[in-house]
Amino acid sequence: MTSNTGSTAGVVNSNVINPGDITNNQNRSIPNPVSANLTVRTVSTLTAVKAFYPPIVNPGGLSTLTITLTNTGASPLVNLTVTDILPTQVVVAPNPNASTTCGAGTLTDGSGGALNGGDNSVRLNSGTIPAQVGSVAGICTITLDVQGLVTGTRTNTIPTTNVVGTIQGTSSTMNAQAGATADLRVQNLTIEIVKGFVPQLVYGGAVSTLNIELRNPNTAAVLTGITFVDNMPAGMIIADPPLFTPSADGDCGPGATITGTPGTGTFTFSGGTLDAGEECTMSISVTMTVNGNLTNTIPAGAVTTFNGVTNGTPTSASLT
Structure with a gap:
């Protein structure tokens, strides 16, 4: 004997067989109705x-x-x-x-x-x-x-x-x-860095803008977690105010920051991201406390990334 019930998910289906529903050649039946419930649940994945x-x-x-x-x-x-x-x-x-x-x-x-x-x-x-x-x-x-x-x-x-x-x-x-x-x-990846001062010649404690450009020359790889520390030479310091600019167009990534204290000779860039083939520029105001020509160098291997890339060559710029 087959009995069909509904199959709507989440519904309790009650199936009842009454004594009069049973017929046979022996005129046998059941004294009371019998029933069963079927709960159809949504299939989990x-x-x-x-x-x-x-x-x-x-x-x-x-x-x-x-x-x-x-x-x-x-x-x-x-x-x-x-x-x-x-x-x-x-x-x-x-x-x-x-x-x-x-x-x-x-x-x-x-x-x-x-x-x-x-x-x-x-x-x-x-x-x-x-x-x-x-x-x-x-x-x-x-x-x-x-x-x-x-x-x-x-x-x-x-x-x-x-x-x-x-x-x-x-x-x-x-x-x-x-x-x-x-x-x-x-795969073998690279990152490039260049820098320069504008103007290159300052007088009497005037301020120059140090511009640093990061380049991702890789055709398919995004570079994340870009970080470096720039230790400027003795006699070159962060100006006050420093006017930090991670990137004018935001291409250095939403988490990119520059930190440093005016009057000191060190600043840190961190949290940078560069898509494949992209470049970004950051800037910081600096000044000199001595006369002469000073060269600021970021050495090879100083720029690091989360995915293991470093700069293979140093970058330098001079301020007089």
Whole structure:
């Protein structure tokens, strides 16, 4: 005997069989109605995606790996475990900066030990993804810094079996619908820096503007976390007011800053970002406390980036 019920999600369907509904050749029936309830629930899905930023780094450079986990079910997913085995020649950065928003979940290496620089795996333990609310899915993330060691494109895949969660209040578990894959490209990158004074000749403590231009000559790679310190020669100091200008058009990135104290001979640029093929200019007002010609040099290797790029040659400018 087959009985059909409705299948609208979220509705409790009651199926009742009355004594008069049963007929047979033996004239047998049941003394009382029988019933059963069927609750149709929305199908939950667990998805995982991942990305590297920046996606291209210099050998030894850093990239932030982000794993995003999504739950479309009406119940939270608990006891969430995610294991990511990094590809060959990609390791956890010396300072992992690892964090997660997946509830009280903890991050370890793939075997459950402490997560350290040089590890080749990371695991989320006992995480939670919130339930979907209305049309807004529950989301949590895992982030950590990784290091690409040698040139080449490294494909990092988390298979579906390495992502598993339990529907809260049940013993039912589920895996991610599909594996999560992202590429990290490791290649030789460069950054260029030039500088100059306007005017080049000052009198009696007058102010000159030091302009420094950063250039990203790479055709595909964004450079992030650009930083350098400029130690000016003795007798050259930051003017008061210093009139710091990270970039007139903002191309040095939204987080770019220059810091320094008037009357001192050192300033720091940090937080810069340059898209592929872009350049930006910063400026600072300086003056001299001595007579003569002074040369200001930023040495090779003084400019650094998050993705491991440095300037291969020094840059100098003179002020008289």
